[in-house]
Amino acid sequence: MSFPSSYPTYMPKNMFTQYLDDYVSHFKISPLYQRNVEFAEYNEVSKTWFVKARNANSGEDEKYCAKFLVVATGEATNPYIPEVEGLNTFPGKVLHSTQFKSGKEFENKNVLVVGSGNSGMEIALDLVNHCAKTSIIVRSPVHFISREMVDLAKFMLKHFQLSLVDSLLVMLSKLVYGDLTKYGITRPTEGPFYMKVKYGKYPVIDVGAYKKIKSGEIQV
Structure with missing residues (x-):
């Protein structure tokens, strides 16, 4: 649908x-909501999945059998805040990206976004759109691609090898975004989809942050 x-x-x-x-x-x-899966096993003989879950409301165990099992628990559901010297005594506000709601409360304030993944870039964009003085730390090389490039890549991966698709994506990214090093951003030597498969690291799917970085409204 x-x-x-x-x-x-x-x-x-x-x-x-x-x-x-x-x-x-x-x-x-x-x-069925409020179920905690405690066990799942595939039976090679019957070609079915056996799943044991606990009903969080009643506390009772429930058993399910199914031909297919979809694991959709997410890859980045647990917030992580690294230990940073001086963070506990920092007088300003410190937020994890999961706690961020809107850049409106940071209007005309100096804000540093730590991390250049999709969450970091989108938060930086929202901050700038709400007139915050925004900087972002980009520690590692990162790929910039558009949603249209992702859609094209997903289609091509059905017919071509990943390495070929990655090569095309990098070429398109260079055509659209140009040389990013002058803005403090470098591209990885490995392709975007290869990095997703090998390291679980996503490329930045640009929704407007690039233009703000290019204009200097987001400082890298």
Whole structure:
């Protein structure tokens, strides 16, 4: 079931949750919430999955058998704040990206974003859009690609080797974004999808941060 044509490319939370509700209604799914999976095993003989879960409300164990099992727990669900000398005595506000709501409260304030992943870049963009004086720390080389490039790559990966798709993505990125080193950003020597497979590291899917970096509104 595709997203409605009226939905924007980057939809807000309320639109996405509405889509999930519509999906459940359309396919007549009855989700079971408040279940903690404790065990899952595949039976080679019956070709089925055996899953044991605990009902968080009643505390009772529940057992399920299914032909397919989808693991969708996410890859970055646990917030991590590294130990930084002096952080405990820093007089300003310190937030993890999971706690960030809007750049509005930081209007006209000096803000440093630590980390140049997708969350960091999007937060920096939101801060600038709310008139915060924004800087971002980019420690490691990073790929900049667009949503359209991702869509093209996903299609090509069905027909071509990953290395070929990565080469095309890097070429397109250079054409669209040019030389990023003059802004303090370097590209990795390995391809974006290869890095995702090998290290679990995502490329930056640009939604506007690049223009702000180029204009100097986001300092690297």
